[in-house]
Each structure stands twice: as structure tokens, then as C-alpha cells.
Amino acid sequence: MSVTTSDIAEPTTAGTELGSPAREVAVPGRAPAPSGGRAHAVGRVEDVPPGEGRAFVAGDIQVAVFRLRDGSLHATQAACPHAGGPLADGQTDPDVLVCPLHLYAYRWVDGAATSGALAVRTYPVREVDGMLVVDV
Amino acid sequence: MTITATYGVLGGRPQGMTSLGLGDDDLDTRARLVVVGNGMAGARFVEEVLERGGGEQFRITVFGDEPHGNYNRIMLSPVLAGESHEDDIVLNSHDWYADNGVDLRAGVRVEKTDTAAKLVYAADGSVTPYDHLVLATGSYSFVPPMAGVRTADGELLPGVYGFRTIDETRAMLEATGRCKRAVVMGGGLLGLEAARALQGHGLQVDLVHAMPWLMNAQLDAEAGAILKKSVESLGITVHLDAMAGEVLGTDSVEGVLLKDGRRLDCDLLVVAAGVRPHTDVAVRSGLEVERAIVVDDQLRTDDPDVYAIGECAQHRGSVYGLVAPAWEHARVLADVLTGTDPAAEYSGSRTATKLKVAGVDVATMGINTPERDDDEFLVISEPRRGVHLSVVIRDDKLVGATLLGDTRKVAFLTQAFDRGAPLPEERIRLLVDLSDGAEEVGVAEMPADSQVCNCNGVSKGDICGAVADGCGSVGAVMDRTRAGKGCGSCKSLVKQIVEWAADGDVVEDPSASWYVPGVPLAKPELMAAIREQDLRSVSQVFAALVPGGKEDAKSKMGLTSLLKMIWGVDFVPEKDGEFINDRVHANIQRDGTFSVVPQMKGGVTTPAQLRKIADVAEKYEVPMVKVTGGQRIDLLGVRKEDLPAMWADLGMPSGYAYGKSMRTVKTCVGSDFCRFGLGDSTQLGIDLESRFQGIESPAKMKLAVVGCPRNCAEAYVKDVGVVAVGNGKWEVYIGGAAGASVRKGDLLATVDSPEAVIELSGRFMQYYRENANWLERTYDFVPRIGLEKIKAVLLDDSEGICADLDAGMQRSVDAYRDPWGTDGGEPATPGQFRSSLPLIPLPKVPVR
Numbered sequence A: 001m002s003v004t005t006s007d008i009a010e011p012t013t014a015g016t017e018l019g020s021p022a023r024e025v026a027v028p029g030r031a032p033a034p035s036g037g038r039a040h041a042v043g044r045v046e047d048v049p050p051g052e053g054r055a056f057v058a059g060d061i062q063v064a065v066f067r068l069r070d071g072s073l074h075a076t077q078a079a080c081p082h083a084g085g086p087l088a089d090g091q092t093d094p095d096v097l098v099c100p101l102h103l104y105a106y107r108w109v110d111g112a113a114t115s116g117a118l119a120v121r122t123y124p125v126r127e128v129d130g131m132l133v134v135d136v
Numbered sequence B: 001m002t003i004t005a006t007y008g009v010l011g012g013r014p015q016g017m018t019s020l021g022l023g024d025d026d027l028d029t030r031a032r033l034v035v036v037g038n039g040m041a042g043a044r045f046v047e048e049v050l051e052r053g054g055g056e057q058f059r060i061t062v063f064g065d066e067p068h069g070n071y072n073r074i075m076l077s078p079v080l081a082g083e084s085h086e087d088d089i090v091l092n093s094h095d096w097y098a099d100n101g102v103d104l105r106a107g108v109r110v111e112k113t114d115t116a117a118k119l120v121y122a123a124d125g126s127v128t129p130y131d132h133l134v135l136a137t138g139s140y141s142f143v144p145p146m147a148g149v150r151t152a153d154g155e156l157l158p159g160v161y162g163f164r165t166i167d168e169t170r171a172m173l174e175a176t177g178r179c180k181r182a183v184v185m186g187g188g189l190l191g192l193e194a195a196r197a198l199q200g201h202g203l204q205v206d207l208v209h210a211m212p213w214l215m216n217a218q219l220d221a222e223a224g225a226i227l228k229k230s231v232e233s234l235g236i237t238v239h240l241d242a243m244a245g246e247v248l249g250t251d252s253v254e255g256v257l258l259k260d261g262r263r264l265d266c267d268l269l270v271v272a273a274g275v276r277p278h279t280d281v282a283v284r285s286g287l288e289v290e291r292a293i294v295v296d297d298q299l300r301t302d303d304p305d306v307y308a309i310g311e312c313a314q315h316r317g318s319v320y321g322l323v324a325p326a327w328e329h330a331r332v333l334a335d336v337l338t339g340t341d342p343a344a345e346y347s348g349s350r351t352a353t354k355l356k357v358a359g360v361d362v363a364t365m366g367i368n369t370p371e372r373d374d375d376e377f378l379v380i381s382e383p384r385r386g387v388h389l390s391v392v393i394r395d396d397k398l399v400g401a402t403l404l405g406d407t408r409k410v411a412f413l414t415q416a417f418d419r420g421a422p423l424p425e426e427r428i429r430l431l432v433d434l435s436d437g438a439e440e441v442g443v444a445e446m447p448a449d450s451q452v453c454n455c456n457g458v459s460k461g462d463i464c465g466a467v468a469d470g471c472g473s474v475g476a477v478m479d480r481t482r483a484g485k486g487c488g489s490c491k492s493l494v495k496q497i498v499e500w501a502a503d504g505d506v507v508e509d510p511s512a513s514w515y516v517p518g519v520p521l522a523k524p525e526l527m528a529a530i531r532e533q534d535l536r537s538v539s540q541v542f543a544a545l546v547p548g549g550k551e552d553a554k555s556k557m558g559l560t561s562l563l564k565m566i567w568g569v570d571f572v573p574e575k576d577g578e579f580i581n582d583r584v585h586a587n588i589q590r591d592g593t594f595s596v597v598p599q600m601k602g603g604v605t606t607p608a609q610l611r612k613i614a615d616v617a618e619k620y621e622v623p624m625v626k627v628t629g630g631q632r633i634d635l636l637g638v639r640k641e642d643l644p645a646m647w648a649d650l651g652m653p654s655g656y657a658y659g660k661s662m663r664t665v666k667t668c669v670g671s672d673f674c675r676f677g678l679g680d681s682t683q684l685g686i687d688l689e690s691r692f693q694g695i696e697s698p699a700k701m702k703l704a705v706v707g708c709p710r711n712c713a714e715a716y717v718k719d720v721g722v723v724a725v726g727n728g729k730w731e732v733y734i735g736g737a738a739g740a741s742v743r744k745g746d747l748l749a750t751v752d753s754p755e756a757v758i759e760l761s762g763r764f765m766q767y768y769r770e771n772a773n774w775l776e777r778t779y780d781f782v783p784r785i786g787l788e789k790i791k792a793v794l795l796d797d798s799e800g801i802c803a804d805l806d807a808g809m810q811r812s813v814d815a816y817r818d819p820w821g822t823d824g825g826e827p828a829t830p831g832q833f834r835s836s837l838p839l840i841p842l843p844k845v846p847v848r
Helices: B040-051 B073-081 B094-099 B166-176 B189-200 B221-233 B280-284 B323-338 B410-419 B460-468 B474-481 B491-501 B523-532 B538-545 B553-570 B580-584 B607-619 B640-650 B681-692 B754-771 B778-785 B787-795 B802-815 B819-825
Strands: A039-044 A053-058 A061-067 A073-077 A096-098 A105-107 A125-128 A131-135 B031-036 B058-064 B090-092 B103-106 B110-114 B119-122 B127-129 B132-135 B139-141 B160-162 B181-185 B204-208 B237-239 B244-248 B255-258 B263-265 B268-271 B275-277 B293-295 B306-308 B313-315 B352-357 B360-366 B376-382 B387-394 B397-404 B451-453 B594-596 B624-627 B633-638 B662-667 B701-706 B720-726 B729-734 B746-751
Touching: A039 A053, A039 A061, A053 A131, A061 A131, A073 A125, A096 B553, B031 B040, B031 B127, B040 B058, B040 B090, B040 B323, B073 B166, B073 B189, B094 B103, B110 B280, B160 B166, B166 B189, B166 B268, B181 B189, B181 B255, B189 B204, B189 B221, B189 B268, B189 B352, B221 B237, B221 B360, B221 B376, B221 B387, B221 B397, B293 B306, B352 B410, B360 B410, B397 B410, B410 B491, B451 B460, B451 B491, B460 B474, B460 B491, B474 B491, B523 B538, B523 B553, B538 B553, B553 B802, B594 B640, B607 B633, B607 B640, B633 B640, B640 B819, B662 B681, B681 B701, B681 B720, B681 B754, B701 B754, B720 B754, B729 B754, B746 B754, B746 B787, B754 B778, B754 B787, B754 B802, B778 B787, B787 B802
Parallel strands: B031 B058, B031 B132, B058 B103, B132 B306, B160 B268, B181 B204, B181 B268, B204 B237, B293 B313, B662 B701, B701 B720
Antiparallel strands: A039 A131, A053 A061, A061 A073, A096 A105, A125 A131, B110 B119, B119 B127, B139 B275, B244 B255, B255 B263, B352 B360, B360 B397, B376 B387, B387 B397, B594 B633, B624 B633, B720 B729, B729 B746
């Protein structure tokens, strides 16, 4: 699938103010199914260091984007469906993403939890001209 | 046998017996696998083959002497006792064989085989070719020579039964309706079961046993005597040292005549005097047979295409009469024949049994009496309660155990016996739980809804459910249920329950001995490989030491820790190899924020430091400021993106409240102010924390120093605890804990200077770092290694490694850099401190 520049919405991830209090807690559960599959450029590829994840906003959807050491890209909902943990802070390998809070593991291939818990929503993500493009 | 005419076929189809004629289709290129015997071994073997995809490789034919599907022979006793229905003991029905494309020839006895032509001749006249032949012919009831036991045509006299098949069981059940008195010959397991079952049906039962005590094969004389009392209390008369010489009666049994001249009247005689391997087919086929069919380590007979498994096989001189070895045979042979593991070998079984005999719990394993002069032998005998427990220990390993009347410790003992697990130094703990407070409840007695893993809310029932669903290893159960994946303190209980629920049929996780789950090496080999191959980063370790170079997320943190310890300053860090806490040097909280704990050595602070912390807490609107259990101040609810600026404003080093590392050294006020202080615990605590700050380790290490044995800073329950005892002397305790587990530390040594405390503590911590399993706290590590061994290594230098340990610790001390100072100015990776939290407003955490 090819994407032209006009298909891609502008980067939407806002910066955050230094020193503002942190009070939010994510709502557990599986993110709703993507409605239209609209492509959003959320940031640059090098924003995500190899093997790590970073959180972005695609449209009004929170996503965590991962760049594995083998170069592959993956995107999931940002909050863990179990207890709202920040998945972008998790650890990864070619098979799974592990949430940092309670170490629930989710398979990239379908988002299923290895323990049989609630699955995580995954989103298509690809690189276009150095940009991370997520379909939500 | 004629009895079957009046009964249905067990596990049969409604319309009767079936034999699915698959025919010898020339187009079918699959090899022909013929199994002779449809009992516990044969049927399990077919299951194992199918599980390995063998249905695609083989056309499978199974001959069964009995007309039934496959049933659980072990459960015949409960059927005879009326406790189980015969339908409940069906393992594989005729339908199962048909559904899996297996040609079952039930009720067809195999006469012989022609191993040259590779043909099987059966009693129904059929001739079946094979490529691979598996003999699983099992055993038959041994009937000792007695006058009158057989009729002229060689059949057993009516009223005389063996106790081996469902048909015999049915016949005996039917007989209980019209019989009054039974004699059971044989005081072994089967005889006792039969006696109890018949007695339960209201018959008067005499048990005749040729040996001086019951269950003489498993129990010693003392235990046998106690069992006899328990059996007699049921109302069964026991005759020991008694042999039957003659069976009385012409049309049916009327009694037995003992060799000592006594006559026992009966209208039912059960012969349970042992079993003999069924080797007729093998003998007629010209295979090598000694006590049973001789097989090699791949269960192969002296004919390369003929195998034997189960009770009819003799391996390295041993013939087994238990189901567990038979199932091991089935597994190994299935591995070999399907090519799943062509090199699979069977190396013999260490047999352990646990059963209920005549209402009495009995578990036995290995030998029952000491055999060598230096064997340790511990016996607890309580005849009045019917309890007799004994263990035999050789070279610090359990080589035998007998539990009669109380089998609560069987799970632990089985494990120690099978795997050579370390034994408690107080041997009596092998047999009884010495009360350390709460009474320990045996795994078997725990109610199903009792919570086992308090972290993840997993009950005993959940664990048993996972086992029933097919989780065959402790690791698989833990993955499925998450039991033991929280604080980990319930792991050993989870393991016990899994072993209990699986009735010992637990596959040992191959990964159980690995340091981290994704690299197939134990710690010593892993460390050696890392050094030899000069692997400095986590990704190098995966690439070099994992087949296929596959990364494993759950191994990364442990590898990072290990590499840091091995290489010190020469470690090549990779952020993705670290857990989030280590990536951002703060402890992640439930809402994705972090906690910031500045270093406060020995718990000693100053007004200026407190003022600074207060200012920073206000500036960043920290939701909660809390004094920690480790004598520091915790700023909770800090946003990740605020961390570097806060560190800069604080101007203090990290307190390492987030890592698998040396955390903190608690102290009391010692001799400076305290009226009772015997030593300057405060200064020693500060010195310890200065030296060992941030030292990474397999699990966290919490330290404390107290100035007197009043223990105000809880040094007795720390990973390393130091207690001043006066006259300049200090006691060093190791392996204490006051978390999910509570354990008083063991006294390692009493030394006479603060310098000696620092040296010995460092040496112990390095020994722990180099030898502990990943996430194994010192409270597990110290008992596992054994205090005596640790003392020998660290105090007497028994292994000559003290200098290396001290040097290793020094390398780590030299590599210390305050992470807040290092990453605060310049992020290690792009977005290191970017929020991973949702950026849209969500419900708020309550702020107190």
C-alpha cells in the first residue's frame, strides 16, 4: 500500500509542559476498533530508538509505536488493557511486548495476551519517507 | 472368556465391537506401526505418537487381548470397592481409535510374530504386516501352584479370581452378592485393595500373606506391622507367614488349606500373589527374553524393528510394575519413532509411588532401609496413630523414603528424590513441619478456593484447572495462571500444587536451570561463555548464545544486570535491554508516573537536604511525599518528563530505590546518642552504603546496621545485617528477610572491626551476585547453598576464590557512576524522558 503525502494527517503529538502535575491514570480495557483506518504521521522513525517504544497520538487515539532491533515496526494502543500501564515503557522481542507494570505479555501478531487475558489493540504502522505512519 | 457375554464392552460403541478396516491401500505410503497390547502402556504410546503428528507418518494398528477400549487398570480397586463406576475409568473408547484413524483389533490375541517376514499372526487367523512393531503385552496374575486351584481343563476353579482385568473385577463384583466369606491371597498392594473392597461389600475377609509383614516389597518390618494394625482395625483378619497348599471344592471354591494345617472356609478366593510379565509372544517370536523382554535405552529388542514397553520390558535388568515408567517408555519411544527426537533415550526410572492402601495413605520411593554404614536413617514411628515415616539419606541426597499414614510431605520428598534437591540441614524437617508459627497445611488438604498467589489472586483450584487443561510443567502453569509471577514468594507452593495435581507427571522445565528464560545456559556456563566470547552487550549475548539469535524480552533485564557485574566499566549499555526503572532511574508507579528517592546514606539527613527536597516537591507539585521503610524520603507521582529537571534541582545522587541492586543501609543512632549503643552503627552504615551504592545484583539487597542487639533498624531480617555486640565486635548476618517472606538471617561470622565488616559483606554480596539465580533473594540463596558451605568459602577460602570475589566487587565499586548525574544533562536515547502516558485527560488518581 502506498501513501501519498496528502493522505497523511499532520503530526499531532503535542509536547508536554515541564513542571505540570501528573495526575492522569489510563482506563484499562481494550481500545475501540479503528473506525476508518485513516493514516496519521505521528513522528519520525528516529524518535523511537532501536528496541524501544514511544507514545504518540494518532488523530485522537493514543498509540505506542515500537521499533525492534530487526527494524520491524509495531503499534499498539498506548495503555495496557489490564491496568492501564504505559506500554511504550515496556520491553520487546520479536514475538511479544511486555507491559512494565505487571509483566503481561502481548503477541505482536494478533495482540493476544500470552496468559489469555484481554488482548491489546494493534494498529498497522509503516515508515514513509522517514515518518512513522499509523493507520487508526 | 465367557463372562463377557453378559456385559457390555467397556468404552465400546452402542452397536457393539467395531474394527475399522482401513485396508492395505497400496496408495498409502505411511509406514505400518503395529502395537500389541492395548493397556496402560500401549494406548499411551499411541497417544504420544499421535500427539507428535505420527498419524501422518504411520498407519497404526493396535491389538488388544480384551474386547474393551483402553481403561485405567489402576482404578480397578475403586471399581471393585463400588467407589467408581466402570464407565469412569475408560481412557480411550472405541470411537477415539476410529476418530484418530487407528485400527483397533479389540479382543484379538496375538499368537506370534515373524520378525524376518515382519508379520503379526493373531488368534483370529489374520496376518498383519508391520514396519515397526511395539510389544506392550503387560503382565498377568501369577497363580502359585496349589492343589485343586484349576479344573481338569486348566481353567481356574469357579469362585477363584485373579485381580487384573475389568472382566475379573466384574465377576468378583457379581460374586459379592451371593458370597459370604472371602480369602485374599497376597498382602501386597493389590491384595490389600481387594480385601478392603470385598470387606466393604459385607464379606468376611481373611488375608493370607506368605511373608512376615504386609507390603514387604515396599515397607520395612516396623511399617508393615503398623499397616497390619490399620488393616485389622477395618475388620479384616490377617494371616502372616501363611501359605495356601490346597484349594478345596469341586464345582466351586469352598475353602483353602494352609500349609500349617489350618483350614479357611470361603466361597470366593482372590489370588493377588503378584504379576509376571507377559512374554509368550516375544518368546515364540524368538526375541531375547530374560525375566521380561530385554530392551536397550531406546526400548528396542534384539530385533531392530521390534520394541517393548511397559511391564513386559526389561531395561538394564529392571522390570517395572508401575505406570509412571511405562508412560516414560511411551514418551521416549514416541520421540524415537516419530523422529521428534531420534536420539531420545530412556535411562531408567526412579520409582516413587503414592497410594491409598486399604484406606491408609502410603508413599514409598527408593530404598526403605539403610544399606551402607554411613547412610543416614531417620524414623518417626507412632503406632498408636498408625503413622510410620522414614527416610534414608546418602551423601546428602535422599535415596529412599517411606510414608505410612501421613503423606503430607510427599510432594517435597518426591522432588528431593527425583531431582536430588538440597535437603534441610535439620533432617527432621523432611518428615514433619516444625512449627514456625502458623501451621502448614498440606497441599492435598487445602480447599480448592484457597488463594495461593496473593499478588495475582490465583487459587489452588485455578492451578489444578490449568493442569487439567494440559499444562504439563510448572512454568506452563505459571504462564497460564500468572501464579507466582508477582512477588514470587508462593512459587514453591505453586510447584507443590502442580506436582500434586499432576500426580507427579510433571515435565521438568528445561528452562528451569537457565539463568534467564531465553538463553539456554545455566549461570556458570552463561558467565563463562560471556567471558570467553567477550560479549559486552545484551544484543551480543542473544546473537552469540541463542540458537537463531532470537531475542527474549523477559531475559533482557537479567542479562543487563549480569553483564554489568561481569564487565563493570567495560559493559556496553543498551537502553532496550533495561527495564523501564533502570532506563529512567526511578520506580514506575501504578499510574505510569515515577517515584524519586534521593540517596540518604544510613538514613541520616540534614536540614539543608530536607529544605531542598521540600522546595523541589513544591516546585513540581509532587502529589505525595512519604518517608520510606528504608529510611529515606520518597517523592511519588512524578512525571517521567520532569525527572531530569528534578534531579538537577535536587543536586543529590540517586538512592537506587528502583533497581535489582543494593538499595539502602538502614541504621540506628548507635553509640553517638543512644544510651545502649555498643558500636557506631550509623557511621558503619554510611560507609557500607558509600562503598556498595548502586551495586547491581540478581535481586535487590537491603542492608542494615544496628548498634546493639535491640535491633532497632531490623538488621536480623536483612539480606546483610550487622549487629554491634560490644568490645568492638560486630556480628554479620546473611539471608534475612522481612518482606513477602520473613526469615531471620544466619550468623555468618563475628568480626572485630568495621573494616572487617565491610570486607566480609562485600565478599558475601559478590558470592551471591556470582552464584544466585536471577531474582533469587538471599533468603532463598543462603538456605539453598547452605550456611556451612558459605562459611567455608568466605571464611576459610575453601575454594580459593576469596581474592577473586574481593576483586570482582572492587571492579563494580569502581564502575559506579551516579545515574542521575550521568543522564540528567543529556538523555541517553531520544525521548528517554518522554511521557508514555496518554496525553488526553482521563480520570484522576485521588490525591491525599
